Amino acid sequence: MSLLLKNTKAVTLAPASVEQCDIRVRDGEIVDLGKQLKSRRDDELVDLQDKIVMPGFACSHTHLYSVLSRGMPPPRSAPRNFLEILRRIWWRLDEALDEESIYYSALVGAIESAKFGTTTMIDHHSSPNAIRGSLDLVKRALRQIGLRAILCYETTDRGGRRRRDLGLEENERFLTENANNRYFRGTIGAHASLTLSDDSLACLGELAGLYDCGVHMHVAEDRADVLDSSKKHGIDVIERLSKFGVLRRKSIFAHGVHLTRRQLKRVEDAGAWMIHNPRSNMHNAVGYAPLSWCGEHSALGTDGFAADMLEESKFGYFRNAESSYPAEFSRLPVMVQNGQRLASEFFGPPFGTLRKGSPADLVVLDYVPPTPLTSRNLHSHFLFGMNSAMVQHVIVNGNWIVWNKQLVGIDEEAIMQKSRRVAKDIWRRMHGR
């Protein structure tokens, strides 16, 4: 049986394209596009009446467990810098995670992502008191909602040798077990240069080389990461990652706020990815990533905020415009599409495209343009007109996961009720109140 989407406005962000056509989907991929495709007897036919159909978005860096911090009581004394933000908020939250809270945080994060049209999550997980099997819990939650994901565990020396080794093992186990999975892939995860010894970086580089998968980690998010490398190790942070084989093809480096033009070029030339997270950077007041120095391997993440890529794009655009007026309309939409290219490097098929052989991960957007919408002005409509509340239907691998703004086959209210109880428990464990 195939699915025939009639009368769509098929839109891709890069190259920018707007085209009236019908789309036929079978076995999880697009098998035909064209004007007035004829319906067949076994077709499920849906007339979209000129609504926009786009490839599902990818969130290129996030932490699904962060959703549990929403509304959380603040720490007793307010953090004064980035390292205190880590110690007083995020490391207390991840230490408090148990199996139930890992699963529910991923589940509600996946529900929100699906409703925003984000169909591929590139997640960075940490739960130092429940490391072994943690990525399977995240996977189970995402699978339940129907999303795809590239998962990893955050290896670090902050909890000692045993936990570091458990982190390395969890990454290796998950990526080998999911090497051919249609929905999931693994990669090697690590925190940041400033919490990793030379020995740990060598282990990470070795695993990444062995499995040709790169390392997903934070790089130069705050000046502290850059200073730590030069003071403790006498080399700049990118040189340090290169020395241990961590700077490589398919590595995913989040932030890059404090990298120089030369360092960013080195990252790009190595085939690694730089992920911009504007809301997070502004929220932590760590500085602003120099987007004009980022190349074709730069994509967009949300770093723990809800995976709403339309919203993240707007924040990124306006912050960029403020820093380097006039900002280009295209930069942020292209970065969204680059995230889909990043997903393609791990999965194989061409995500972010609408052509024969593209994965049938699709978002239907109910956007009625008040001015002409063309390939030339698409990015302006994307930034200033479209928003995630307009996401009406979502398809992943040819299956409807959201229909008319409702998750298919999921009791969302029951899950959210349970998640609120889980959040209260974890806050009590963190704050003793």
Ligand SMILES: [Zn+2]
């Ligand atoms: Zn992060």
